[in-house]
Amino acid sequence: MSDFDFSVITANWHFLAEGLRYTLQVTVTAMIGGIIIGTLLALMRLSSNKPLQWFAAGYVNFFRSVPLVQVILAVYLILPLLLQFLTGKMIPIGAENSAYFTFTIFEAAYYSEIMRSGIQSVPRGQIGAGYALGFTYGQTMRLVVLPQAFRNMLPVLLTQTIVLFQDVSLVYAIGATDFFGAADKITQRDLRPVEMYTTVAVVYFIICFALSRLVKRLQARIAIIR
Amino acid sequence: MNYHWDWQFFFQEADDGLKYYEWVISGLGWTTAVSLASLAVALLLGSVLGVMRTTPKRWLVAVGDTYVDLFRNIPLIVQLFLWFFVVPELVPDKIGIWMKQDLPYIVTAVVGLGLYTAARIAEQVKSGINALPRGQRFAGLALGFTEWQTYRYVRLPMAYRIVLPALTSESMNIFKNSAVTYAVGILELYFQYKQIIEKTSQVLEITIVVTLAYFMLAFVMNRMLAFVEKRTRVPGLISGTGGK
Amino acid sequence: MRKSLTALAVCLSAIGLAAPAHAELTGTLQKIKESGSITVGHRESSVPFSYLDADQKPVGYAMDLCAKVVDAVKSELKMPNLQVKYQAVTSQNRIPLMQNGTIDLECGSTTNSVARQQQVGFSVHYFITSVRMAVRKDSGIKDIGDLNGKPVATTTGTTSDALIKQNEKGKHIDVKNIYGKDHADSFLMVESGRAAAFVMDDILLAGLIANSKNPSDFAIVGPSLRDEPYGVMLRKDDAPFKALVDKTLIGLMKSGEAEKLYTKWFMNPIPPRNVNLNFPMSPALKAAFASPSDKGVE
Structure with missing residues (x-):
């Protein structure tokens, strides 16, 4: 402990900050994309159309049964093969871009389950009320049901996003430079694991702890209004 | 697509004299071993922590809460690296050397994954106990039970049944999360997946096989716990009727 | 025999390359031309071949050699503004990433082995370890x-x-x-x-x-368990691109420039900490420079 060398951190903070920025970008992209796709999946799952139901259920169960780290690597290696098959050209994606895509489609499965229970939490009468006002299905969902579902599920959606923020660390498996990946790359070169990994743990803890406290507060507020 | 499909390679011999399909099977074995051992650690510790957080003793609650906050807010892979690379350097030299040389890696991995999951289990157990009416505890105390006995005979048997669905999904998560232990040198399924890709580059075949293997693990775990759930269902409770 | 065949192939392709205006581009060169970019795969801790310096930029002996290859590609395709991208690879993913087109050439410390030649191609060797x-x-x-x-x-x-x-x-x-x-x-x-x-x-x-x-x-x-040659990894069966890479590397070896680069990375202080590896050129490497080969080890 005595030779804990802070200079390793100060000398590399810029690189670490770059990594953190990438982690945040992936988190926000996957959150927005994941919630949109997830909501569509939830609507499919709750629709009366059997093939749509099956598709949504299959999608969700598929991604919920496989380890994220395996999906990250598999997509990275297979997506270009698929694109080549479709377009006939070799299209390099790169680890960084591949991760945006993987996290969006992977998290969609989890967000979809949250949105499904959110939609189910809205009383049936609300849908009837929407139709009674002359709304179409789309309008009822968009203007009546989804806003309430979203609002009820906001704390859960945000909690899932904190999990997602932590999970981005797994892109290290494909060599992308997220926050953890940046720390790992510095460790590879400078051989100072104690300093780097400890710093990473502390920073993750501070961010996630603060966010989860905020979510708790939000939850309390929403609970009162309801 | 000019991909060269080749399913035969699974039966070819690798450097170490084993065949590639044997690598997959051995990975499956390690995944199962790490997951089940971690699950045992997590259930035990998570239950203790969950109970602590519902007791009237302030300091027990504080310890439990701190643990959960700490272990839920650091990514699993970072926690594993802390156990593997950092902790042995912080403890006294003798213990550090022992941890590095004599302690099998699987122990470190199981401890890391187990402690991580325990925080999640503790949350479930706590919410299960809190879901019970307060009267259950009072009834127990009125019967002359000690605080501990009200847990043992009244509240925990109910609480576990209530949270069994949540525990089922945590148990399935642990199998998926065990893939991360490859990073600390456990030769589990994902490790073998990466290694087979390196040796053979038959990405599609091995991805299909390994994905199916994970499916199978999730399915078996799900069915086993569904069976437990069915057997322990509490009649009359809403949470006791959902079998899936 | 093998060496002379390689040399012959290089000469033949060089003749072919002399008149690119008529020839249809194929393989990697075509991909580079169409996408306007070339992606160089690099390692992160293969000192001093390909690793990250103090600014986390990939540098090293192999990276310098590859920079020359990239220059040759630029002039070959008449694309002075060709975009050069870098992608970190590991020993596990470098071959699949080469095959799926994520990287166009890998500059690190990859052993040219007969087994790997089933899946990827290699340039002439620039190091023997x-x-x-x-x-x-x-x-x-x-x-x-x-x-x-x-x-x-x-x-x-x-x-x-x-x-x-x-x-x-x-x-x-x-x-x-x-x-x-x-x-x-x-x-x-x-x-x-x-x-x-x-x-x-x-x-x-x-x-x-x-x-x-x-x-x-x-x-x-300990004794040497085996001598292994390093080469630039390329896509398999891409003769025009391989010919260009080989021509560039052989040119560097013959002109003495490769040896200068060797001295720069192996006999002088190198980033990030200005340590000197003091690793003189082995007789095996001198021989490899004198008569370039791309024959893999078993």
């Missing part, structure tokens, strides 16, 4: 035989792990393999006392030792 082992000096380990019963670090996906068993002295000993995720990780295992030895290409070991906290604590010992 010997597989030996790094140990802590205070461990008293001097030879393969001393490893019996000890934990030995190996980096997964590299060619070294099977070599101990193949060595005469290693035949009857039993070692406990432990796996690092990268060379630096495996070395950390030796440094921290987790492993007794790290079996790897000697030059990589020298690089790791030079970069460690106390370089004098470590030694490279």
Whole structure:
């Protein structure tokens, strides 16, 4: 402990900050994309159309049964093969871009389950009320049901996003430079694991702890209004 | 697509004299071993922590809460690296050397994954106990039970049944999360997946096989716990009727 | 025979390349032309071939050689503004990434082996390494035989792990393999006392030792388990691109420029910490420069 060398951190903070920025970008992209796709999946799952139901259920169960780290690597290696098959050209994606895509489609499965229970939490009468006002299905969902579902599920959606923020660390498996990946790359070169990994743990803890406290507060507020 | 499909390679011999399909099977074995051992650690510790957080003793609650906050807010892979690379350097030299040389890696991995999951289990157990009416505890105390006995005979048997669905999904998560232990040198399924890709580059075949293997693990775990759930269902409770 | 065939192929392709206006571009060159960019795969801790400097930019001997190749591609395709992208690769993913088109050439420390040639192509060799082992000096380990019963670090996906068993002295000993995720990780295992030895290409070991906290604590010992040639990894069966890469590298070797680059990276202080590897050119490498070859090891 005595030779804990802070200079390793100060000398590399810029690189670490770059990594953190990438982690945040992936988190926000996957959150927005994941919630949109997830909501569509939830609507499919709750629709009366059997093939749509099956598709949504299959999608969700598929991604919920496989380890994220395996999906990250598999997509990275297979997506270009698929694109080549479709377009006939070799299209390099790169680890960084591949991760945006993987996290969006992977998290969609989890967000979809949250949105499904959110939609189910809205009383049936609300849908009837929407139709009674002359709304179409789309309008009822968009203007009546989804806003309430979203609002009820906001704390859960945000909690899932904190999990997602932590999970981005797994892109290290494909060599992308997220926050953890940046720390790992510095460790590879400078051989100072104690300093780097400890710093990473502390920073993750501070961010996630603060966010989860905020979510708790939000939850309390929403609970009162309801 | 000019991909060269080749399913035969699974039966070819690798450097170490084993065949590639044997690598997959051995990975499956390690995944199962790490997951089940971690699950045992997590259930035990998570239950203790969950109970602590519902007791009237302030300091027990504080310890439990701190643990959960700490272990839920650091990514699993970072926690594993802390156990593997950092902790042995912080403890006294003798213990550090022992941890590095004599302690099998699987122990470190199981401890890391187990402690991580325990925080999640503790949350479930706590919410299960809190879901019970307060009267259950009072009834127990009125019967002359000690605080501990009200847990043992009244509240925990109910609480576990209530949270069994949540525990089922945590148990399935642990199998998926065990893939991360490859990073600390456990030769589990994902490790073998990466290694087979390196040796053979038959990405599609091995991805299909390994994905199916994970499916199978999730399915078996799900069915086993569904069976437990069915057997322990509490009649009359809403949470006791959902079998899936 | 093989060498002269290669030389012949190079000459023939060079003639073909002299008139590119008429020839239809194929393979990697076509891909580069169409996308307007070339992606160079690099390593992160293969000192001094391909690793990250203080600004986390990939640098090294192999990177310098590849920069020359990229220049040649630019003038070949008449694309002075060709965009050059970099992609970090590991020993596990470099071959699939080459095959799926993520990277166009890999500049690191990849051994050209006959087995790998089933999947990818290689340029002529720019380095010859010997597989030996790094140990802590205070461990008293001097030879393969001393490893019996000890934990030995190996980096997964590299060619070294099977070599101990193949060595005469290693035949009857039993070692406990432990796996690092990268060379630096495996070395950390030796440094921290987790492993007794790290079996790897000697030059990589020298690089790791030079970069460690106390370089004098470590030694490279034992006989060479095998000599292995490094080449630039390319896509398989892409003769025009390979011809261009080979022509560039052979040109550098013949003009003495390759040797200058060697001196720059192996005999002088290098970033990020200005350590000097002091690793003189081996006779095997001198021979490889004199008569370039792309024949892989078995």
